[in-house]
Amino acid sequence: MSRHHPGVSNGYPRDDGGLDFAPHSFHPRTSPATRRRRKLMKLGIIIAATVLFGLFVWPGNLSLPSIFSFGLVGSTTEILMDTVRYYDLSNVQGTARGWEREERILLCVPLRDAEPHLPMMFSHLRNLTYPHHLMDLAFLVSDSKDRTLELLVEMLEDLQAHEDPKQPYGEISIIEKDFGQKVNQDVESRHGFAAQASRRKLMAQARNWLLSATLRPYHSWVYWRDVDVETAPFTIVEDLMRHNKDVIVPNVWRPLPDWLGGEQPYDLNSWQESETALALADSLDEDAVIVEGYAEYATWRPHLAYLRDPYGDPDMEMEIDGVGGVSILAKARVFRSGVHFPAFSFEKHAETEGFGKMAKRMQFSVIGLPHYTIWHLYEPSVDDIKHMEEMEQERLAKEAEEQEKAEKEKKIKEQFGDTNGQWEKDKSELQNIAKQASADQKSDSKKNSKPRDEDETSADSQKQTSPKSKKGSAENGAKAADKKKKGNAAKEEP
Amino acid sequence: MARPMGPVRLRRTNYVTLTIGAFLCLFILYFLANPGSDVPISTSRSPHANPPPSRKSSASKAKLIGERPPVRRFNLNNVTITPDPVQNREAILILTPMARFYQGYWDNLMKLDYPHDLISLGFILPKTKEGNAATAALQAQVTKTQKGPLNNRFRSVVIERQDFDPPIVSQDEGERHKMENQKARRASMSRARNSLLFTTLGVDTSWVLWLDADIIETPPSLIQDLAAHDKPLIVPNCYQRYTDPETGKPAERPYDFNSWQDSPTAQEMAANMGPDDIILEGYREMATYRSLMAYMADQEDERHVEVSLDGVGGTALLVKADVHRDGAMFPPFPFYHLIETEGFAKMAKRLGWSATGLPNYKVYHYNE
Numbered sequence: 001m002s003r004h005h006p007g008v009s010n011g012y013p014r015d016d017g018g019l020d021f022a023p024h025s026f027h028p029r030t031s032p033a034t035r036r037r038r039k040l041m042k043l044g045i046i047i048a049a050t051v052l053f054g055l056f057v058w059p060g061n062l063s064l065p066s067i068f069s070f071g072l073v074g075s076t077t078e079i080l081m082d083t084v085r086y087y088d089l090s091n092v093q094g095t096a097r098g099w100e101r102e103e104r105i106l107l108c109v110p111l112r113d114a115e116p117h118l119p120m121m122f123s124h125l126r127n128l129t130y131p132h133h134l135m136d137l138a139f140l141v142s143d144s145k146d147r148t149l150e151l152l153v154e155m156l157e158d159l160q161a162h163e164d165p166k167q168p169y170g171e172i173s174i175i176e177k178d179f180g181q182k183v184n185q186d187v188e189s190r191h192g193f194a195a196q197a198s199r200r201k202l203m204a205q206a207r208n209w210l211l212s213a214t215l216r217p218y219h220s221w222v223y224w225r226d227v228d229v230e231t232a233p234f235t236i237v238e239d240l241m242r243h244n245k246d247v248i249v250p251n252v253w254r255p256l257p258d259w260l261g262g263e264q265p266y267d268l269n270s271w272q273e274s275e276t277a278l279a280l281a282d283s284l285d286e287d288a289v290i291v292e293g294y295a296e297y298a299t300w301r302p303h304l305a306y307l308r309d310p311y312g313d314p315d316m317e318m319e320i321d322g323v324g325g326v327s328i329l330a331k332a333r334v335f336r337s338g339v340h341f342p343a344f345s346f347e348k349h350a351e352t353e354g355f356g357k358m359a360k361r362m363q364f365s366v367i368g369l370p371h372y373t374i375w376h377l378y379e380p381s382v383d384d385i386k387h388m389e390e391m392e393q394e395r396l397a398k399e400a401e402e403q404e405k406a407e408k409e410k411k412i413k414e415q416f417g418d419t420n421g422q423w424e425k426d427k428s429e430l431q432n433i434a435k436q437a438s439a440d441q442k443s444d445s446k447k448n449s450k451p452r453d454e455d456e457t458s459a460d461s462q463k464q465t466s467p468k469s470k471k472g473s474a475e476n477g478a479k480a481a482d483k484k485k486k487g488n489a490a491k492e493e494p
Numbered sequence: 495m496a497r498p499m500g501p502v503r504l505r506r507t508n509y510v511t512l513t514i515g516a517f518l519c520l521f522i523l524y525f526l527a528n529p530g531s532d533v534p535i536s537t538s539r540s541p542h543a544n545p546p547p548s549r550k551s552s553a554s555k556a557k558l559i560g561e562r563p564p565v566r567r568f569n570l571n572n573v574t575i576t577p578d579p580v581q582n583r584e585a586i587l588i589l590t591p592m593a594r595f596y597q598g599y600w601d602n603l604m605k606l607d608y609p610h611d612l613i614s615l616g617f618i619l620p621k622t623k624e625g626n627a628a629t630a631a632l633q634a635q636v637t638k639t640q641k642g643p644l645n646n647r648f649r650s651v652v653i654e655r656q657d658f659d660p661p662i663v664s665q666d667e668g669e670r671h672k673m674e675n676q677k678a679r680r681a682s683m684s685r686a687r688n689s690l691l692f693t694t695l696g697v698d699t700s701w702v703l704w705l706d707a708d709i710i711e712t713p714p715s716l717i718q719d720l721a722a723h724d725k726p727l728i729v730p731n732c733y734q735r736y737t738d739p740e741t742g743k744p745a746e747r748p749y750d751f752n753s754w755q756d757s758p759t760a761q762e763m764a765a766n767m768g769p770d771d772i773i774l775e776g777y778r779e780m781a782t783y784r785s786l787m788a789y790m791a792d793q794e795d796e797r798h799v800e801v802s803l804d805g806v807g808g809t810a811l812l813v814k815a816d817v818h819r820d821g822a823m824f825p826p827f828p829f830y831h832l833i834e835t836e837g838f839a840k841m842a843k844r845l846g847w848s849a850t851g852l853p854n855y856k857v858y859h860y861n862e
Binding site: 362 | 509512513516517524561562563569570571621633636640647649650653654656684685689692693695696818819820821825827841844
């Protein structure tokens with residue numbers, strides 16, 4: 001740097017006066033053309049600044065951001081226009097902690113003649129701890145003859161208008177569709193073996209209609225829940241979600257009256273495949289449906305329900321092939337990729353069991369939790385009702401018998417009640433007599449103390465005398481009373 | 495080198511630098527000032543556009559606690575599916591899995607004379623470089639249309655991106671049609687179709703039209719013509735226009751071989767196959783002797799001749815929404831040794847719905 005210093009560059013002393021010009025540099029005279037150019041440039045800058053401000057900062061200018069959106073395409077769900085939606089399905093895969101990532105759940109409930117169970121279901125809905133605004137509810141009401149629909153609408157509107165701002169749910173859709181189901185909903189016809197195949201196919205159809213009408217690209221999870229669950233943990237959604245499996249079900253039991261053993265495995269549709277069942281499936285007709293829990297098809301499959309240990313680890317997982325439909329949590333991508341509830345015989349299974357099979361076929365994980373239990377409502381079967389009636393009659397008969405017995409006793413008591421009073425009287429009399437007798441004896445013994453001393457030789461025996469004599473006097477008294485009683489009885493006899 | 499530095503430089507103001515500096519400052523300030531500029535813009539626009547199907551309205555914005563969405567009832571008993579869909583105002587969903595965007599496809603779509611306010615569009619595109627390009631092109635066209643004249647606007651448009659990678663990167667015709675690649679390719683295609691179908695099928699949809707992104711020519715009355723047959727599944731014949739290299743004249747040849755009637759040979763083949771093998775159509779190594787609809791076209795004017803089919807192609811396919819609602823989907827796994835659209839026809843058959851073909855009713859595939 002120093003050699004370029006203007007002070008020493010060419011022998012002149014350095015001028016510190018502030019005049020800085022380099023004597024060797026060429027200074028052209030500013031021409032009018034340059035000045036004009038400079039003016040133009042200044043003007044240009046001002047115009048450019050104004051235009052830029054106008055374009056970017058001025059509110060209401062809409063055309064320009066599209067220039068900058070080229071880098072943003074595909075980043076998130078983006079609204080182009082009101083009629084156009086953009087979704088990136090890789091954002092709705094479903095993770096173990098969905099409530100933190102605000103993942104939306106579609107809660108599906110198929111309903112048919114379910115009016116009596118609705119209040120119970122709504123108490124469960126109110127108690128669920130998964131953020132309600134992240135859950136969309138979907139109901140399918142089909143072929144109902146009672147007030148299911150009216151009551152459902154009423155209760156849903158109440159729920160959405162609940163004073164607690166955390167109670168209302170997300171989108172709520174009620175789908176009405178009648179399939180013309182001929183099968184009765186009462187317990188006996190519902191669970192009879194012959195009706196199973198066609199009943200399951202119709203159920204599957206209903207489930208598919210509900211899902212296909214309500215599943216949207218923003219759902220990460222789908223939760224299927226039956227209306228007649230009686231007891232379930234409030235945290236069930238999170239509990240199942242934490243496992244981060246494609247399809248997961250809890251164990252389903254039901255409480256029973258004491259005379260039936262107190263509790264019983266309910267949902268037998270969650271099972272692991274067995275060799276026997278596979279061989280059986282091969283031997284069956286194309287349209288046949290294997291249903292679990294009936295003696296007609298002995299499959300020897302390990303059932304989730306029977307593996308329950310009330311004290312077992314609730315987080316224990318078990319690979320299963322068929323699933324029960326009471327409470328299924330599945331990632332939405334399972335349904336998106338085409339897994340559904342077959343309304344035909346898929347590998348000899350239909351509905352939820354077929355769903356499990358199909359999910360397995362597409363390499364999704366299907367898991368059951370043997371020690372995490374929810375409780376299905378107990379509805380007595382016809383046999384149970386008959387048995388209960390019998391028991392009731394037995395109980396009534398027993399009660400009547402007991403009452404009769406009590407009455408008899410009472411009668412007897414009434415009849416012989418006076419003798420009892422007499423006995424009390426006699427007793428007190430007797431005691432009086434005994435007292436008198438002992439008092440007499442005392443005076444006697446005082447009188448005859450000397451001759452008595454002569455009679456008794458040892459001091460020991462002397463000590464025992466008074467009780468003995470008392471006893472003797474009591475005996476005398478009793479004898480006297482006996483005589484008296486006899487006299488009384490004799491008196492009464494005639 | 496002798497020229498002194500510093501003061502001299504200062505005197506020379508470089509206006510170009512200053513301009514660029516000012517520009518950059520403004521640019522930075524702009525982005526600091528409003529980081530999320532696109533959100534308010536779209537909301538400010540909402541009152542002008544057509545009301546979309548209600549269930550989609552609040553989907554994309556994050557919901558706040560305390561919001562109280564209404565209870566909505568949909569009676570699916572009232573959704574009609576009739577041979578005269580225009581008269582009965584029946585909603586149709588046109589679904590297109592797209593890997594490349596062809597302008598011809600969009601132009602043809604715009605030419606359909608079914609009322610556009612009854613048409614919902616659904617697209618699904620892979621998340622690849624090619625898919626990104628197609629998405630951009632598609633979005634441009636969609637934006638143009640939905641901002642255009644009212645009667646050209648569609649009822650709603652959903653664009654989805656796949657959540658899985660396609661097995662083959664190249665979409666070239668040669669690579670795509672290699673036999674060993676077919677199973678994986680068509681399985682992936684099935685998943686794309688199912689993802690699109692089950693997330694867009696609405697509560698009021700009567701018909702679903704599957705239209706491939708490379709179909710560039712159909713009669714404008716395609717939907718009405720197909721619906722008039724009142725069949726659960728109906729397929730026109732898919733051809734391709736080309737220039738005959740010998741004569742130099744334009745000609746056409748059959749393209750889609752997935753619409754067929756089953757043959758005893760094919761059934762025998764299936765019986766001897768492993769559970770995970772599939773039968774493919776149109777390959778010399780696998781002669782199935784099925785009757786292909788592609789070769790049944792004879793008279794140009796007999797467009798309404800129907801044939802019953804056992805397998806269907808997906809290039810253009812009109813399906814009653816009830817078939818899909820019952821659960822009929824495109825199996826991404828071998829289903830009776832069939833996959834994708836052919837498996838779909840089989841599954842529909844298992845559910846009690848039959849497939850029909852129109853050999854003389856032609857749609858045209860893009861020629862690469």
